[in-house]
Amino acid sequence: MTTLRRVAGKLGALLLTLFLASLLVFFSRFLVPGDPVSFLLRGRKPSPEAVAQVTAQYGLDLPPWQQYLNWLTGVLQGDFGRSLQYRQDVSQVIGDRLPVTLGLVIMAGTMIAVVGLTAGIVASLNRGKVLDRAVLIGLTVLGAIPSFVGSIVLIAIFAVQLGWFPSFGSGEGFFDTIYHLVLPSIALAIVFVVLVGKVTRSSMVEQLGREHVEVATSRGLKRGTVIRRHVFRNSIGPILTVSGVLVAGLLVASSIVEAAFGLAGIGSLLVASVDRLDFPVVQAIVLLIVTAFVVVNAIIDVLEPWIDPRAAAGAGAR
């Protein structure tokens, strides 16, 4: 019962957040200088009737609140409007590019999880030793490399010099796509590995010093078992929380990597659309990122007590 109520509460908060986000996302476009119609004209000489008709076609002649209602009604039905730039349904424009970004985020996410967790665990188990310091220094160095620098270096070495990987494009078919996404995923993962690695380390270190770990060890349980059952399981809360933040970070950071590798993902689409005043596309992508962020974090909130019973106890007591 409490679980159900808690989930319902989360859901309500989630919907409210999304609603507020939709307001922000929609009305912020009126703060941006520039007229979408003048973008559509791109310097061409129009007939006055055409200007009026085109304005009406995109609903730009209506008062803002009316535009918002029309937009929201559409969005709730999965219709994000028409892209001014591509003269195509926004859902189509984004749908064409979403797989690339998702592939990139999934591959980078996997790398971050594997490398970050491994580095964090290894460091924590060797706390104070040379290996710990080496991992920490390594992570700090990686963390200082911005995605665009990483992209340039990776292209220069592995695409141009060695010719092992392609320098642009997202490939065709499953394996070719993965092959094309290797370098971009690495470029994207680099910065975030640090975050996961450091959080994992500190969380593990904290648990290793806990009384129950010492008790378990003194009871003669094997070190491996203690670490799996007591240390790692209890450390997972902060790691999950950080991972929730990562999702939005990855989606946003993908724009830089996509641009560098010539990938047609939603990140590079967002950048291009902002510059071209293609509001329907910008609004849809921002809403998508906000939604992904909010939903992932809600899921983590719900999952956390299930993984770590202490969190449930804490929540109940609150």
Next chain:
Amino acid sequence: MSPSPVMPARGTGRRVASLVAAGLGAALVLTGCSGAEPEKAQPAEWELTAQTDAPSGDLDSFTWANYAEPYSLDYAYAFDYADNMVLANVCESLMRLNPDWTLSPGLAESFAHPTPETWVYEIRSGVTFHDGTPLTAADVVASMSRHLDPAVGSSWYSNYQNVASIEQTGDMQVTVTMTGPDSQFNLGMGGSAGVIESAATLAEKGADYGNSTGGVNCTGPFSFGEWQSGESITLERYDGYWDPELTARSAEVKFIFMNDANARTNALKSGEVDGGWMIPADAVPQLLDSDQGDMLFGLNTAVNNLIISDLEGPLGDVRVRQALLMALDRQGIVDAAVKGYGNTTDVLTTESVWDGASDAAIASAFGDIEEYPYDLEAAKKLVEEAGVAGEELTYVTAPISSDFNVYAQATAAAAEAIGLKVNIETVTPNAYTALFSDPTAREGVDLFYTSWYLSSPDPLEMYSVLRTGEFSNYGEWSNPEFDAVVNEALTIEDPAARSEKTAEAQQIANEELPWLPMFEAPVTLFMGERITGVAPSIAFLYYPWAATIGAR
């Protein structure tokens, strides 16, 4: 600094939005891995190539680097390099604009001009669309009528602004009636304004016509294959193509969108991509040395100008405009912005667009004009006479490519050298584009840069936009004598007689400087070692250039 137009000219230029200019200039962006470039001690030398060697055989496929993704393949919106360079190979127009910038019959086998107000087109028989259906007069009427439909909002509306009606007047005949004499209408039919699409396809695709899912169904040597949104467009050879001269030599051509100038240069140098138009200026010296293919230069119709967008400020005085032009080190700008591959000019058209002009017209348009050699002392004197010393100008630029910075800095330096202050305002590329369409965006702006190309073989295209009240007359320059000359020229059917009037207009613009002409540069092209057969020319916007490319 006398005008030294590169080649025989004709044509007028169509306006260039900033993005277009980006294409041209996009060259420069920082080239990290550019290797050692010879310091330009000696002036750049180049030759225009009219036609490369004929192919030795056919190809399965070749790839082409585009600096940007087309907005649309709908001919009504195909207005920029990125759109037209693809579309030209898929869709055909009533007339054909050839690489030497002449017009010849296209989908219209012939045309007649029985009265000053009517154009009668005989439609070619035996032509089929890519879906196999035959071309009919009804398709022509449907295609052309779209430009008149306000709901379409065609980019080529200005070509049709004097059209009263478009009607089928025979089995294979279409008659266009104008509201008055208009010598320019037929000249525009070689460009995207004259493209013919299947009426059935237009009806069936509706709003999705020409976008990445809808595609197009035209009559060109290549058919629309696949459009991978954001990445590439693939065209396939159309086996039912009507013209044996232009049947595609390659079974497939793939256009890859590479916005990053550096990435494009790398791909061309490494042979990853077979070719590309509008090579980044920084890359030209590198590619000239490359053993991966040939760096080529072709006929252009563009002139790089400074648009004077406020005649109520200091630049309203013609002496100040003249002074600024004389203070600009235009050869220096050519060297810095396009690595020397260009020629300074004092007029707004290239000789290449003066097709059918009389010798007398060419002589007066390019010879009997005012020259504005670099002369700071004379320029300073003019500014003092005008009494505007110390006044401030606003120059708007955008980080579109590094040459934009060259134009901005050079203009500021020139103005300051003659006693004016300059405020350089940097805006986003989009806001920059708005300067060309939105009068409110030009408020308080004195100057901005453009590369303006013409889309028809008549220099009148350039001067008609500078008439009083015209959409692209950004500074609202008004000269009744000029208007009268241009308006009269527009009604003259005979190209030679018309060119003499146009030469008068060119002389007035040369004296009055509503825009400051800086230089003209050839079209650049890189062709990899696998391929040959292309004709380097700005006609790549409207002529099926990819069809002639085959195996080297």
